[in-house]
Amino acid sequence: MATSSRPLESRFSPVSHIVRRRVLPIPGDVMVRVGDRVQPDDIVAEASIKGQLYPIDLARALKVSARSVPGRLEVAEGQSVPEGGTLASVRRLGIGKRQVRAPFGGTVQGISEGIVFFRKEPQICRLRAYLPGEVCEQYPGRGVAVRTVGCLVRGVWGSGDEASGPLMTVVAGPGETLTWQKVLLHHRATILMGGIIEDPRVLFRAKRFGVSGLVAGSMAPALQAVCEGLGLPVVISEGMGRIPMAEPIFGALRSYDGFPAVISGTDRDGRSGPELIVPLTADPEAPSQPVVRLLEAGASVRLTRPPYLGAVGTVVSLAATPQETVIGTRSDGAEVRLPDGRRVFVPFSNMELLG
Amino acid sequence: MGSQKPVESILAADIGRAFTHVCLFDTVDGVSRFVARAESPSTLSEPEMDVTIGLRRAVRRLEYIIQRPLLDQDQQVIMPEQPSNAGVDAFLATSSAAPPLQCVIVGLTDDLSLESARRACSTANVLVTHTLSVDTRAGGWSDQVVASLHQTPPDVILLVGGVDGGPVAPLESAARALSIIYGEVQAPRTEGAQAPRSEGAQAPRAEGAQAERRPLIVFAGNQEARSPISEIVSSLFELRVVKNVRPSVYVETPAELQRELSELYERIGLPRLPGYRRLSQWCTSPMISTTRALSNTLQFIARRSAPSNGVLGADVGGSTTFVGSARGQAYQWTVGANLGTSYGISRVVDLSGLDNISRWLPPGMSGEQALANLENARLRPHSIAQSTEDLLLVHAVVRQALLLSMQHMQGAYWVGPDSSPDGATTPAFDLIAARGGAIAHTPHDGMAALSLLDALQPVGLTRLVVDWASLWPQLGAIAAAAPLCAAQILERDAFRYLGTVIAPLGKGRRGTRALHLRIVHDDGEVVEREVSAGAVERFPLGADAYATIEVRPSRNFDIGLGHGGVGGRARVRGGSLGIIVDTRGRPLVIPRDTQRWRASLQRWLRNLNGDVIQAP
Numbered sequence: 001m002a003t004s005s006r007p008l009e010s011r012f013s014p015v016s017h018i019v020r021r022r023v024l025p026i027p028g029d030v031m032v033r034v035g036d037r038v039q040p041d042d043i044v045a046e047a048s049i050k051g052q053l054y055p056i057d058l059a060r061a062l063k064v065s066a067r068s069v070p071g072r073l074e075v076a077e078g079q080s081v082p083e084g085g086t087l088a089s090v091r092r093l094g095i096g097k098r099q100v101r102a103p104f105g106g107t108v109q110g111i112s113e114g115i116v117f118f119r120k121e122p123q124i125c126r127l128r129a130y131l132p133g134e135v136c137e138q139y140p141g142r143g144v145a146v147r148t149v150g151c152l153v154r155g156v157w158g159s160g161d162e163a164s165g166p167l168m169t170v171v172a173g174p175g176e177t178l179t180w181q182k183v184l185l186h187h188r189a190t191i192l193m194g195g196i197i198e199d200p201r202v203l204f205r206a207k208r209f210g211v212s213g214l215v216a217g218s219m220a221p222a223l224q225a226v227c228e229g230l231g232l233p234v235v236i237s238e239g240m241g242r243i244p245m246a247e248p249i250f251g252a253l254r255s256y257d258g259f260p261a262v263i264s265g266t267d268r269d270g271r272s273g274p275e276l277i278v279p280l281t282a283d284p285e286a287p288s289q290p291v292v293r294l295l296e297a298g299a300s301v302r303l304t305r306p307p308y309l310g311a312v313g314t315v316v317s318l319a320a321t322p323q324e325t326v327i328g329t330r331s332d333g334a335e336v337r338l339p340d341g342r343r344v345f346v347p348f349s350n351m352e353l354l355g
Numbered sequence: 356m357g358s359q360k361p362v363e364s365i366l367a368a369d370i371g372r373a374f375t376h377v378c379l380f381d382t383v384d385g386v387s388r389f390v391a392r393a394e395s396p397s398t399l400s401e402p403e404m405d406v407t408i409g410l411r412r413a414v415r416r417l418e419y420i421i422q423r424p425l426l427d428q429d430q431q432v433i434m435p436e437q438p439s440n441a442g443v444d445a446f447l448a449t450s451s452a453a454p455p456l457q458c459v460i461v462g463l464t465d466d467l468s469l470e471s472a473r474r475a476c477s478t479a480n481v482l483v484t485h486t487l488s489v490d491t492r493a494g495g496w497s498d499q500v501v502a503s504l505h506q507t508p509p510d511v512i513l514l515v516g517g518v519d520g521g522p523v524a525p526l527e528s529a530a531r532a533l534s535i536i537y538g539e540v541q542a543p544r545t546e547g548a549q550a551p552r553s554e555g556a557q558a559p560r561a562e563g564a565q566a567e568r569r570p571l572i573v574f575a576g577n578q579e580a581r582s583p584i585s586e587i588v589s590s591l592f593e594l595r596v597v598k599n600v601r602p603s604v605y606v607e608t609p610a611e612l613q614r615e616l617s618e619l620y621e622r623i624g625l626p627r628l629p630g631y632r633r634l635s636q637w638c639t640s641p642m643i644s645t646t647r648a649l650s651n652t653l654q655f656i657a658r659r660s661a662p663s664n665g666v667l668g669a670d671v672g673g674s675t676t677f678v679g680s681a682r683g684q685a686y687q688w689t690v691g692a693n694l695g696t697s698y699g700i701s702r703v704v705d706l707s708g709l710d711n712i713s714r715w716l717p718p719g720m721s722g723e724q725a726l727a728n729l730e731n732a733r734l735r736p737h738s739i740a741q742s743t744e745d746l747l748l749v750h751a752v753v754r755q756a757l758l759l760s761m762q763h764m765q766g767a768y769w770v771g772p773d774s775s776p777d778g779a780t781t782p783a784f785d786l787i788a789a790r791g792g793a794i795a796h797t798p799h800d801g802m803a804a805l806s807l808l809d810a811l812q813p814v815g816l817t818r819l820v821v822d823w824a825s826l827w828p829q830l831g832a833i834a835a836a837a838p839l840c841a842a843q844i845l846e847r848d849a850f851r852y853l854g855t856v857i858a859p860l861g862k863g864r865r866g867t868r869a870l871h872l873r874i875v876h877d878d879g880e881v882v883e884r885e886v887s888a889g890a891v892e893r894f895p896l897g898a899d900a901y902a903t904i905e906v907r908p909s910r911n912f913d914i915g916l917g918h919g920g921v922g923g924r925a926r927v928r929g930g931s932l933g934i935i936v937d938t939r940g941r942p943l944v945i946p947r948d949t950q951r952w953r954a955s956l957q958r959w960l961r962n963l964n965g966d967v968i969q970a971p
Contacts, residue, residue, distance in 0.1 A: 006395070006412070007412070009402060050539065052502060052505065052506070053501055053502070053505045053536060054498055054501065054502070055496045055497070055498065055501045109535055109536075109538060109539070110531075110534070110535030110538060111535075112528060112531045112532045112535055113528045113531075113532070115496055115532070117501070117532075117535045117536065156734045156735065157734055220727075221726050221727050221730045222726075224730075239727075239730070239731040239734055239735075240726075240727045240730035240731055240734070241724070241727030241728070241730075241731065242727075267401065272401075291402040292402055292403060304731070304735045304738050305731075305732075305735070305738045305739065305740065305741045305742070305745060306728060306741065306742045306744065306745045307741070307742045308741070309731065325741050326741065326742070327740070327741065327742065327743055327746055327798050328798030328799065329739070329740075329741075329796055329797075329798045331739065332416075346741070347738075347739055347741065349396065349737050349738050349739050350735075350738045350739060350741055
């Protein structure tokens with residue numbers, strides 16, 4: 001009828017088929033077809049997006065009342081105006097005209113109470129493939145899905161947009177702090193892997209040197225805002241504070257040192273982050289593991305709450321009925337063997353599948 | 356409930372942002388009873404992105420517990436109940452999982468109508484993202500405001516302003532500006548427009564749909580402006596018109612607006628839940644918001660037990676905190692959108708400050724570590740506390756979320772908007788009913804009780820109960836459809852009694868006598884104790900036991916009879932903690948020296964038997 005196990009999401013897969021959907025925010029044109037091979041920077045779809053709307057306070061600029069603005073207008077609603085074109089003007093006795101000019105090319109969307117609402121020219125939104133691989137599905141007028149084989153690390157936190165570049169390991173171990181001295185000019189356009197980020201100078205330097213992105217085990221919580229301000233793609237695999245990157249993830253990524261990788265720091269606007277993907281040579285035998293699957297004995301799991309936060313253990317057995325945790329709550333869970341050999345009961349809620 | 360067979364068994368679900376709870380109710384010996392419950396993490400986000408997946412898992416878990424089939428081979432709820440005992444007669448659902456409605460308030464003056472509108476918004480799952488005063492040209496349609504309105508359109512624009520009979524032109528002007536801003540975008544989207552999906556792919560979203568939709572306008576301003584506003588906006592926007600929230604300078608009438616906003620959350624917000632359509636097909640009654648369901652339950656409790664001082668309800672969820680009070684026909688409530696113990700942690704920390712979180716933690720726990728642990732709890736909203744420190748941290752968030760909500764209740768209802776809520780005390784209530792995962796799943800009731808005492812600060816004599824099985828929202832849904840069933844379940848199964856709290860008003864030097872307590876148990880046993888000021892103590896009295904208590908406070912303390920030193924007698928019910936005496940005074944004053952305060956908290960916790968074992 002039912003099992004005591006719980007389906008868990010896999011947060012790390014050393015090698016598997018990965019499919020990522022690339023969809024425009026509004027209908028547009030799809031540039032590729034099913035079966036086409038694409039590279040991360042290839043444009044797969046594009047659409048024309050309306051320009052931003054700006055209010056221009058004509059009454060204030062002309063130093064006239066809002067009521068008198070209609071009589072001073074040199075444009076009408078719906079009219080296109082080039083950059084520098086006159087929107088309104090007023091004659092000043094003896095010293096010519098006071099004019100308000102369009103700060104950029106656009107269209108007059110409307111006028112109300114002496115304010116003209118001016119829309120910028122439309123812009124083209126271009127959607128990149130993000131992954132190197134094969135177009136496996138097309139959504140007419142909206143986008144495509146791209147499939148590849150690779151190593152996938154799902155982050156628990158991320159910031160910034162999507163980027164690509166060779167993966168570079170700059171620390172010796174998963175718990176080593178990534179210091180600013182380790183971020184060098186020749187890391188430009190690479191994705192750096194470090195253990196722990198504590199110093200904002202790491203982020204500033206990475207941004208200044210044109211690093212494509214950073215992936216780390218953990219980060220000081222105060223740096224979240226710094227990352228978001230910089231717009232640098234950052235993916236954190238374990239959490240906030242000082243948590244070493246899970247050994248299986250660190251080991252796998254280190255083995256791919258120098259390999260091309262893609263990073264996405266966000267899940268906004270249809271993006272699939274936070275994640276890091278190292279595309280590998282297409283291997284039809286690569287497993288296509290379900291992202292969510294039932295936990296089984298022998299599975300490698302990451303533990304996500306203190307006192308075991310960040311530990312990677314192996315599931316020994318699944319409890320058939322709710323068990324008592326060390327603090328006295330009862331929960332469904334599993335017995336997990338920790339790296340130091342201890343066996344502890346961990347609620348399903350506090351573990352994530354690795355591999 | 357449309358089935359021909361009388362409804363005997365009900366499966367009811369409450370879908371929160373973090374967890375989905377399901378409860379089975381059935382008729383036992385002719386009476387509706389709660390049978391069993393189960394929960395599973397909600398599946399709102401990647402990779403599942405369908406609430407029915409988490410719901411089915413919870414139902415499967417329930418099947419495992421009760422050994423009774425509830426879903427058929429197609430994973431649908433078996434309805435009605437079969438002679439084989441499989442299935443149920445009805446399925447009901449409530450939810451608070453949809454994100455709060457994003458709302459922009461556009462008004463004329465910066466204090467009256469806007470403030471009234473803000474207060475009305477705080478009673479629904481609504482997050483006010485901007486408040487715009489357009490009668491001053493300088494602060495009105497700035498670049499940032501227009502860009503924000505245009506790029507990230509809110510769900511609702513609440514247009515308020517003007518007393519009834521006042522000038523109409525400024526409101527017309529605001530309406531015209533909104534029409535220009537949204538002139539070229541699409542009509543509002545109420546059903547999730549989802550792209551196709553395939554196995555193995557990342558689930559699609561309504562990409563960009565946020566950037567290309569037109570908000571709904573609710574007009575709650577000068578009645579004279581209704582017609583002109585309608586003429587200007589109704590061709591572009593869906594317009595809802597409610598009573599002026601501020602018809603005159605001294606009168607506030609928020610009820611219609613409050614009702615409208617609650618309904619909009621159910622009409623616009625809930626349908627955005629991924630899998631909503633499938634879920635709706637299961638439901639035998641329309642799905643309602645958890646807030647409305649809880650409100651139903653609280654008012655139901657107040658009507659059924661008719662306590663003279665009413666009921667105070669508190670719910671601290673993962674993403675929403677709710678506080679409501681029902682007293683006779685009067686019902687007042689507040690909803691803290693994005694205030695909670697998992698998804699809502701950030702807003703609790705932002706509004707409270709880390710120092711105010713830290714004051715509830717044991718001495719020695721650093722603020723920096725606390726912040727990191729809080730962030731990790733937020734990043735993994737389905738995880739649960741598994742160490743003492745983590746549990747205390749969760750309860751620090753519970754206290755602050757409730758304190759923020761209580762401050763709002765003080766300002767909006769109890770002391771008035773013009774008075775400072777700092778020195779105000781909570782009105783006396785006969786019953787405090789609390790719920791939420793952090794409270795119900797606390798390993799020791801003492802810890803839950805101390806959090807409630809610290810945050811809600813009851814006054815006088817109050818019974819303390821918790822929703823041990825997470826079934827109050829479901830009861831609220833049942834109460835609307837089958838009130839007798841709800842009443843029977845409420846009386847027998849809905850409460851776990853923590854005990855009766857005696858909390859006098861007043862202050863006394865620590866160690867001096869605050870009150871003399873005499874407890875006469877029904878078996879004749881008599882317990883007499885002096886309780887000193889600044890203490891939290893408990894006296895055992897079983898969950899189903901009653902006793903007569905006699906309280907004689909010192910002259911500095913008032914047990915709710917209006918004067919210090921006046922004693923009284925009452926018959927009280929016990930609970931898992933028995934009788935709790937809190938002589939710390941009201942409002943609770945937290946000294947600047949938080950180290951000493953934090954040490955005191957540990958002592959009070961021990962007194963309430965709220966110790967937890969230190970995890971290895």
